[in-house]
Amino acid sequence: MDLDMDNLENVLKDYQLDLKMIEEKHGVYKVSAKEGMFALKKINRSKRNQRIFETNYFYLAHKGFKNIVPIYRTKQNQATVTTEHFFYYLMPWVKYEKVGSKDYYKSFMSDLAEMHAAAMDETFSQTELQSAYQRLENHLKKRKEILESYARMAEKRVYMSPFDYEFMDLFPYFIQAVDRSLYYQHQWYKNAKEKSHYRRAVCHGKLSSNHYCFSNNNRFFISVDHLTFDHPVKDLARAVHSILKIDSFKEEDIEGLLPIYQKKIPLFEDEKELLKAYLIYPKHVFQVVDLYYQAKRDISEYLVIKSFKRSTKIFNKHEAFVNKMNESEHI
Numbered sequence: 001m002d003l004d005m006d007n008l009e010n011v012l013k014d015y016q017l018d019l020k021m022i023e024e025k026h027g028v029y030k031v032s033a034k035e036g037m038f039a040l041k042k043i044n045r046s047k048r049n050q051r052i053f054e055t056n057y058f059y060l061a062h063k064g065f066k067n068i069v070p071i072y073r074t075k076q077n078q079a080t081v082t083t084e085h086f087f088y089y090l091m092p093w094v095k096y097e098k099v100g101s102k103d104y105y106k107s108f109m110s111d112l113a114e115m116h117a118a119a120m121d122e123t124f125s126q127t128e129l130q131s132a133y134q135r136l137e138n139h140l141k142k143r144k145e146i147l148e149s150y151a152r153m154a155e156k157r158v159y160m161s162p163f164d165y166e167f168m169d170l171f172p173y174f175i176q177a178v179d180r181s182l183y184y185q186h187q188w189y190k191n192a193k194e195k196s197h198y199r200r201a202v203c204h205g206k207l208s209s210n211h212y213c214f215s216n217n218n219r220f221f222i223s224v225d226h227l228t229f230d231h232p233v234k235d236l237a238r239a240v241h242s243i244l245k246i247d248s249f250k251e252e253d254i255e256g257l258l259p260i261y262q263k264k265i266p267l268f269e270d271e272k273e274l275l276k277a278y279l280i281y282p283k284h285v286f287q288v289v290d291l292y293y294q295a296k297r298d299i300s301e302y303l304v305i306k307s308f309k310r311s312t313k314i315f316n317k318h319e320a321f322v323n324k325m326n327e328s329e330h331i
Contacts (some may be wrong), residue, residue, distance in 0.1 A: 008040065011081045011088050011276035018121075030093055037093035038072070043225050050087045054079050056202045056227035057118075065118035065221045067111045069094075069213070091222070094213055102253070104214045105243055106260055111212070112204075112239050113264035116232040119202040123155055129198070130300060133189040136277070138274050140182050143286065150293045162293050170312065174220055177266040177282050177319075184277035191270035198270065203228055203235040209242040233271050236261060236279035238304050244317040245284075255328075276325060279318045 008022055008029060018034035031038040043050070057079070060068055071079050072090040081088045116165050154164035170261075192198050204211065205226030213220050243249055245256065267275070288308045292299065 004009045004145070007083070008042075011083070012040065012090075014078075014081050015072060015090055016075050025216075031090075035086060039091045039093045041089050041223075041225060043093065044086055044205045045082075045085055045087070045258070046086075048225055050080060050082065053112045053225050053227055056229065057066065057224060059119055059228075060202050061117065062145050063118040065115055067114065069220050069222045084155065089225070091212070094218055094222075095215070105249065105253070105257065107211050107214055107219055108243065109210070109239065109257060109260040110243070110264065111221070112207070113261045115221065116203065116235065117264055119229075120199055120232070121128045121201075122199050123199045129189065129192055133185065136185050137182065140185070141313075144175060146176050146290075147171065147178070150289060153293060163308065164303055164304055166308055167292075171199060174260050174282060174285070177280055180322075181281040184280060188273035188277060191273060192270075194272060195268070199232060200229055201232040201235075202229045203232055204238075205230070205235070207235050207238040207242060209246060231274070233274045233278065237275055238269075239265040240275075240279060241284075241314075243320065245314045249317075251317060251320050254317065255321075255324050257321070258325065265303055272325065272329070282311075282318070282321045284314045285315050287311075 005022060009019065012019060012022075015132075017031070017038070019031070020034065021032040022030075022040075023030050029040040029042065031040050033133060043053075057068070057071065069091045072092075073079060074081060080087060096130040151168060154160055154168055157164065160168070196322055204221055204224065205228040206223060207221075211221060239261075242258065251275065285308065288311050292304050292308075
């Protein structure tokens with residue numbers, strides 16, 4: 001740890017700070033200096049493309065998007081500091097209210113749309129489209145096979161476990177959800193192919209409610225080292241999920257969520273179908289199911305069931321969101 005701190009101090013020399021203390025907090029380093037409080041992010045170069053990150057970050061800035069965490073430059077006027085295995089960037093340390101109010105949800109969705117709109121273009125590649133569709137379709141078909149194997153595993157037991165009962169009770173529901181996702185993916189592919197173009201934008205890449213600062217004085221996205229040029233619906237689906245999983249967000253508020261985004265970026269029909277396909281797929285429920293049936297060691301049945309029920313409750317909001325989308329399209 002001392003060696004790591006020595007390395008961090010060497011990195012921070014490039015910022016000419018009069019250091020007081022460095023401590024690790026939630027995956028970043030909190031830097032106390034005479035000049036103020038800062039956050040230093042350390043990124044493994046083997047897991048993230050430094051050049052793509054910097055290009056997308058400054059492209060957004062060039063396009064006038066301001067609601068993204070400011071990055072301080074070094075004395076050499078560089079955005080990052082690079083070592084053999086890592087790169088680092090320095091930001092302000094910000095205290096903020098993460099979630100809770102309707103103003104937060106509105107601001108989150110509005111700023112996301114603004115970020116996508118700032119750096120968006122249209123393109124088309126039949127090969128890329130077909131490849132993406134094939135990957136998604138294969139993934140869902142494989143998931144159905146895995147679920148069916150879990151069901152057989154549970155049914156073969158002399159005495160089913162409490163989790164087996166929970167899973168088997170909802171097994172038909174999960175299969176139906178995967179089938180719905182397959183249907184929406186097919187509709188997306190058909191519409192996108194007929195339209196012969198689709199949109200791409202600079203996307204956050206790892207969006208969650210923890211990566212959006214919202215307070216009276218600050219409104220910006222953080223953890224921006226995942227910035228990527230991709231289909232904006234992927235970002236949008238992550239944003240919707242991150243809001244739906246907040247306990248204080250109620251189902252009666254669902255109807256007003258998507259229109260906030262669409263006020264700035266009205267979705268095309270193929271994009272709506274892709275969003276439904278992402279959201280109706282119970283990814284986070286399946287992660288819990290996989291954890292239980294693929295466990296290499298003993299795990300707490302109680303904790304897994306608790307996590308399973310919470311994930312299922314969140315997915316019910318996903319389903320309500322998709323149903324609201326379908327209802328609004330038929331009004």
